[in-house]
Amino acid sequence: MSSQPVPFIPHDAPFNADQRAWLNGFLAGLYSSAPAPEISPASATASENVAVYFATQSGTAERLAKKFAKELKTAGHNATVTSLTDVTPSHLAEQSNAVFFVSTYGDGEAPDHAKAFRDALMGADSLRLASLRYSVFGLGDKTYEQFCRFGVELDDRLAELGALRITPRVESDVDVDEPFAAWKGTCVTQIGTKSNGANGTKHAEVATAAAAAQPVKQSLYSRENPLHAAVVDRRALTSNISSKLTIHLGIQLNEDLPYQAGDACGVLAQNDPTLVDETLSLLPFGAETMVEVPKAGACSLREALLYHYQHTRLSRKMVQAFAEKTKCKTLSALLPAEQAAHLDTFLYDRGLIDLLHEYPGAIETPEELLAMLPRLAPRLYSISSSPAKHGLELHCTIGVVRYRSHNRERGGVASTMLAERVGVGETVPVYIQPNKKFRLPVDSNTPIIMIGPGTGIAPFRAFLHEREALGQKGRNWLFFGERSAQTDFLYSEELRSMSESGHLTRLDTAFSRDQAHKIYVQDRMIEYGATFWQWLQEDARVYVCGDASRMAKDVDSALHTLIEKHGGMSTEAAREYVSQMHDDGRYHRDVY
Template identity: 55%
Template sequence: MTMQTMIPFVPEDAPFSTEQRAWLNGFLAGMFSSAPASGTEKREPLRIAVLYASQSGTAEGLARKLTKELKSKGHAAALTSLEAYTPKALAAEKYAVLIASTYGEGEAPDAAQPFYEELCIERFPALQELNYAVFGLGDRHYEHFCKFSIDLDGKLAALGAVRLCERVECDLDIDEPFAQWKEKLLGIFNAMAKVESAPAAEIAAPVTAATETQAETVAAHGRENPFSAPVIEKRVLTRESSSKVTLHMTLSIRDSGLRYEAGDACGVIPQNDPKLVEEILQRLKLTGQEMVEAPGMSVCTVADALLHRLVITRLSRKLIERYATAGGCTTLLGMLAPEQQAKLEQYIYERGLIDLLVECPGVVRTASELTAMLPKLTPRLYSISSSPLAHSGEVHTTVAVVRYSTLGRERGGVCSTLLADRLPVGEQLPIYIQPNRKFRLPADASAPVIMIGPGTGIAPFRAFLHERRALGARGRNWLFFGERSAASDFLYREELEAMAADGHLTRLDTAFSRDQEQKVYVQDRMLEQGPMLWSWLEDGASVYVCGDASRMAKDVDRTLHAIVAQHGGMEQDAAREYVNRLKDEHRYHRDVY
C-alpha cells in the first residue's frame, strides 16, 4: 500500500473570485504534486491551444513567441490562427490563450470574424471546462480601443469559461505589457500543471545549434534590429496642382538577407522632427544631455529619447491624465469626465506635446518626469509596392505625406514627413519586413484577380501586377483605382496604362471623385461593372481590397454583397453565405487600416 499526497484546495465559499480560486487551486496542485512520486510514474505536460486573430501579423508574431516559450517550459503548445479554427474545437480544449487584434471600428480581423460569429450564435454549448487568457492589441487613438478582445473575453466568460488572469489591452507600445503578461501566464501554467512536464524531447524536436543559426539568419533584421537601407530613389507621384503629396521610394536591400513576397509590408523605424525636439527642450529649459531611462528603454540622453524613442506629436487620454494629475490642471482634469469625451477627443486631435507644455506650463520639472509620461514611438508599416522577382535587391513603398495645420502650427505625420523632408537620396533608413501571409496571390497562376485599391492602396497591387508578369502568369488582372483627380493624382499612371495597353492589365477602371459634379468612388465603378464582376467571380476570381478600413473597405464590402445578390439572383442571406465562402476559399482578402 502506498501513501498518496493530499493536495489542499480553496473551498467554494472562500472570499475569492472564480478566477482567483482557480489560480490558487492550480498553484497548490502544482506545488504539492512536485513532491516525490511513488514508483516510476510518467508525468505529462499541459496541452495549451495558442490562438491568434491577426490583421497585419503582429498578433501572430506574439503568438509564435509565446508558443515557443511554452514549449521550452515543457508544455504541449499548439499554435493556430482563428481563421482555421472553430468554436467547437475550442470547446474541446482545457487551456487556451487568445491573442487578438482589433481594427477599424472595433471589429475582429477579417480571418477571425467567422469564428466569432459562430461563437455568438444562440445556444452555443457552455465552455465550463475551458481555462483561458486574452491579450488584446489596439490603438488608443481609435474610439473602440481593443473592442474585439474585450468582446471575445466577455463572450468566453459568459459561456462559463474560467479566466486564468485578467485581460490585458495593449496600445502601440507592445513589448513591456506583453512581457509582463507572458511571465504571469507562464507562472500560472507552471503552477496549474498537476504533474511535471515530460522531457522536452518527448514534446518537441530539440533545437539544434544549426536550427538556431538558420533562425537567426532568417530573422537577421527585424523590428528590434532593423536593416539600414540606402534610399536610392525618391520621386513625387502627384502633380504640383494636387492638394496632397504622394511619394514613391526605392530602398536597396542588397546583401541584407532580407526576403519578402508581394503583399508584404515594409516596417520603417521613424524619427521625430529635430526642430520640434529642440523646441520642447527649450520650453523645459533642458540642455538635451540629461540622462533618462524610461520603461523599456536603455539609458540615453533626453534629446535622443525625444528624437528616436518617444511619441511627441500625438496626445492620448492616458498622457492627459498623467499630466493633469501631476500639475493639478483643472481644465484638463475636467475633460477626463465621461460626459466630456467628445471635447477631450477634439482637444487631443488638435494638439501635440508642445501644445500641452505651452498651455499648461510648469508641470514637468525634470527630463525623467517627461520621458516617464510619454509612450514609445512605434514603427510604421507601408505596403510594399514592388515585386522581389521584378525588382531584385529593392523594396519600393508608396507614401502619402500627411500635412495639416491646427492652432496656428504646421504639423505632419512623423514618418511621412521624415521621408519627404529629411531623408535625401543616399541616406539610410532603418527598415524590416513585416510578412502578410493573408494577402498573397493565388497559387494558381491562371486564376483571375480583382484588385480594389484607391489612393496608396494601389501599392500591393502594383507589386502583384509586376509579380504576375515576372512569373508569366496567364490569369486575368482587373484593377479598380480611385483618387481625387486624374490630372494630378493618378498614381503610377504611365505604368498602369502601359500594362492596360499591352493586355497584362485586362481591365483598368478608375474613379476620380472630384473630376465631375457628383463624386464617384471605386464602389460606384464596381456597381457599374456588376455583371462582369459577377462573371469573374463565377470564373474563380480572387478579390483583394487595400486601403482605408473605416469607410472605403466597408463600402466596397457592401457593394460586393449587393453585386452577388443582384447578379447571382440571391437573397441577402444567400449572398452573405456566398461572400463568406469566398473568404473560406481564400478568395476574398483585405489589407485595411
C-alpha cells in the same frame, strides 16, 4: 482517455532561441489538436447561453466572432454576436458566459466604437461580475509597442471585477487564423463542461502557446536590428498643383533582407529635430540630461525624444497627466467616459508641444515626461515593388502627411522624414514585415480583383509586376481611386501600358472630384457588379488595401450588396458567402 504530455525542445538542444521557440510552439499546436478527453455524462451540462462580443477597427474581430458563434451553435449552445458599441457593464452583468474578440490599434487604443464601453468598465463604480465566465481573444500587431493592450486591459479588468476565466487570454499577431483554430475547440469544450480545473486550464495554455508561436524566417535584420539601407530614388507621383503629395521611394536592400510581393517595409522613423529642440526649450531640464529608455539603455533626453518616444500626437494618458499636475478643470472635464467624443476631438490635431505651451511648468522631471509618452512605433508601408521585377531595389508609395492646426504646421513623423529630411544617398533603418495573408494565389491562372485607392495601390503594383515578370497568365482587375486624374493618378503610365498590353485585364478608376458628384471605388464596384459577380463565380480572389476607417468598410458593404443583387441572395446569405470567402482565402484585406 488521458491527455498526452506536450514534448518540448530542451535548452541544451543545438538550436538558437528563435528556432527553439518555434519548434516548441509547433509541438504545442500539434498536441493541442489531439482529441480532447471524453466527457462523461455526469460532467456534461445542458446547452449554455453565450454572448460573443467584438470590437474591431478593420473587421477581423467581427469575422472571428461570427465564426466562433457558429462553432458554439454546432456544439449545441445558444450564441448571440454583438458589437461592444451596444454593450454596457450592466448588460454584461446579466450574462453567464461571454467571449470577447477585441483588437488594439494606434497607441494601444480600443477601437473607436468600443471606447465608451472600455471607459465605463474601467470606472471605479463598475458593477461586480462574479457570475460571469469569460474568455478574451486579443488581436494586435507585434510591430507596435502596445501589442494587444486593449485585450490585456479587458482581461485584467474582468478578473478584477470577479469574473472567472474560461480559458487564458490569447494574444494573436496579424495572422489570426492559426491561433484562432488552435484555441476555439478548447474554449467551446470548456464552456460545455463548466470546468476551469487543472485539466481545462492545461489545454487552454497549450492552445495559447500554439497561438503565440508563429514561424519566423531567420534573417540578419529585424525591427531590433534593422538594415541601414540607402535611399536610391525619390520622386513625386502627384503633380505640383495637387492638393497633396504622394512620393515613390526606392531603397536599396541586400541579399540578407529578402521580401515577397504583399509584404510591408518597416521604417524606424525619427521625430523632426526642429520640433524636438522646441520641445526641449519649454522644459526645465537640459537636452543632454541622461535618461534610461527601456530596451535601449541610457541616452540623452534629446536622443530619447528624437528616436524613442512619440510626442507629435496627444493621448488620453498625456492629458490625464497634465490635468493632475495643473489641476486644470478644462482638461479634467475631458476625461469622464461620457466625454469620450470631446476628448477624441481635442486629441486629434494636437501634440505634446501644445500642452507645454499652454501649461508651462507642469513637467518638473525627465521621468515625469517619459512616463506619459508612448514609445515611437515603426511605420509600416506596403511594398510596391516586385522582387522578380525590381530585384533588391524595394519601392514604397508614401502619402506625405502635412497640415496646419492651432497656428502650427504639422506633419507625419515618418512621411515627412522620408520626403524631406533624408536625402537620396543617405540611409534609413528598415526591416521587412511579412504579410502571409496577403499573397498572390498559388495557382498563377487564378483571376484576381484588386481594390486600392490612393496609396492602397502599392501592393497591387507589386502584384502586377510580379505576375508580369513571372509570365503568369491569370486575369487582373484593378479598381483605383483618387481625387483627380490630372493631378493624382498614381503610376498612370505604368498602368496604362499594362492595360494596352492586356496584362491588366481591366482598369476601372474613380476620381472623386472630376465631376459634380463624388465617385469612389465602391461605386464602381456596384456599377460593374454583374461582371464582378461573374469573376467571383470563376474563383477570383479579392484584395483590398488602404484606409480602414472608411474605405474598407464601404468596399466591404459594396461587396455584400453586389453579391446579394447579382447572386440572387438574401442579406444573410450574402453575409455567409463573404464569410466563406474569408475562410477559403478568397478575400484578403491589408487595411490601416
